[in-house]
Every structure is written in structure tokens, then in C-alpha cells.
Amino acid sequence: MAVNLLDFDGPGLAAWLAGQGEKPFRARQVLRWIHRFGQTDFSAMTDVARALRERLGEIAEIRLPAVTSDRLSGDGTRKFLFDVGQGNAVETVFIPEEDRGTLCVSTQAGCALECAFCSTGRQGFNRNLTAAEIIGQLLQANRLLGRDPAGERIISNVVLMGMGEPLANFDNVVTALRLMLDDHAHGLSRRRVTVSTAGLVPAIDRLREACPVALAVSLHAPTDTLRDRLVPINRKYPLAELMGACRRYLEVAPRDFITFEYVMLAGVNDSDADAKALLRLVDGIPCKFNLIPFNPFPDSGFRRPAPERVRRFATFIADAGIVTTTRKTRGDDIDAACGQLAGQVLDRSRRVAGRVIQLAEVGR
């Protein structure tokens, strides 16, 4: 089968081309054609020697994941569905804002972490996306969004906050990140690329070594007792360890703070006492808080707090001198808001069947 060149970062492509007897500068040329100009046809890569173009046409390909749906929300948010084969599809969301355009990218078909309040988690897990499928979401979105009137790319920021846990798909995610940062590819600054994690401590340390980009950590609870329930990976990597990893990450982070995401669940983690405990937990860690009022989905079992409760909670944290933003619910009319991405996942972990039984038992 032909090699998909989207699976290579710069050094990877250089090594593969070296194996074909080509010089390193060829890798830069090909990388530019693919990622900067979005070219998928080798014969159009005019500064590449004809013989190499022909050879690439025989042994390689540039295969993007197919877009099977493209929906526009009333607020300008746009959601793409990508077919990644064998009954699996993942979602990518473009969020336009005044000063930037952010693409929210998926890293896995489904997710194995089972966070209690997340609809992706409910669907089970099928597989990791390949590097080609991750970077392919950016390439396709760039293509479909076009350029602004000044000829600039519309997507200025990328967040790995779609379906899946990025750090559970470490190697492919790092390859895709390197392509996002490489000047010959997408050329985004480290500060404009964010990895969001539920808290895989060893992988946070590895990311720090391999490719430090902006880091967001899904905190969601101030104590281990509560976090064990909401974010089960906490049983493996409890809060003290997670805070340690955040401190270590800050030594190399491109931004001098960690972003803590905090989904607000009515009556569960939204009290003044929770806010106070949170402040104790993050004491001494330069950070910002991003509060995400819970986005409901069928049978979630959780509710969004009243706006006044969210405001009070935000004020409580902000009053301690921590920059606190409340994420606007964007794209919820097309189920594109945080935690609503579901795509289509053929679960292979067989958890879902187990859950149905559990729920049935609770219902009795």
C-alpha cells in the first residue's frame, strides 16, 4: 500500500526520502507543498524534480480524511464530521472569535477515560487516530474555510480538545504537533497550540520533553474524593501528582501559566467551599481558570448551574488574583459544544453494554 506522507513530520519525511536516495531539502519542499499550500497532487509540485514527482505518484499518497458533514451554527461555529473508516467518524469544530479562529481537533475515535459528564466518554473507545488523521483535520478545515480578505489563514489557533485524550495517543499527537509548529508546514507558534489532558501524569512529563506547547488540564474537582468519581483516571494519578506535573511543565511551557478547565456541575462541584478548596489546591501554581458550564446531553445525569452560581464561583476565584474566564457555550445548536462531540464510535472496549446493564439496575 502507498505510504501516506501525512503521517510524517519534517524529520520523518526527510528520513523516508533519504531512504529513497533523496536530499533533505526535498523534504522541506514537499512539506511546504502539502502543509502550507494544501497541495495533494504530486504532479503540481513544480519545484520538485520531475523524476521524484513521478516516483512519489507511484509509491506515496497524500490521503486526507473525508469530510462527510459540514454544519454551521447560528453563532458562526462550524462542525465537520470526518469519516475515519470502519464505521468510525470524529468531529472537528471551528470557533471564530474577534481576534482569532480556533480549530478544536480530535485525537481518538472515542475515549477510554470515562469521565462521568462527557458524552464522548459514554460512547466507548475504538482506536487512536493516526498522525495523518489528526493533521488532516487541520488541512481539510483550512481548505474548507479558505482565507480572510487579507489572504491570511482563518485558523490561527489549534486546541486538541475534541474527541479523545491526546496524551493517550502520544506518538501520533506529537507528530501532528510538530507539523503544526514546523515553519515549513503550518508554522503556528507554540503559544497558539494547546494540548488538553485529563491528567496523564507521565505523559505530561514526556510532552514537556518532546514538544512543549500550551497546556490545559481538565481539573473539574478540588479533592481526590470527588475527582475520583468525575475523572476516573484520578485514581491512578491523584491530584498531588498532577499538580507536581503541572509545576514541572511550567519550567518549559511556552506560556507562563497552566490553564485549568473546570466543568461546572450543579450541586456537584460548584459551591463556594469547592472554589475555596480549589484555591488551596492550586496555590503557588501560575494558572488561569476556564470555567465550562456543563453542556447537557441525553441521560447525562448532570445539570448546568444557574448563571448566578457560575458568576459567583468565577468571582470567588478571580478575587484571589487568578484570571478566570467562563467559556461561552458555542455551537450547542449543532451539538458542537464541549462534551457534546460524539461522532460515531464502534466501541471495542465493551464498556457500553456494561453501562446499559448498570443503568437498568439503578432504574429498578
Ligand code: SAH
Ligand atoms: N481528554 C482531554 C481532551 C478533551 S477536552 C481532556 O479531558 O482535557 C474537552 C473538555 O470539555 C474537557 O475539559 C472536558 O472535561 C470538557 N467536557 C467534557 N464533557 C463536557 C460537558 N458535557 N460539558 C462541558 N464540558 C465538558
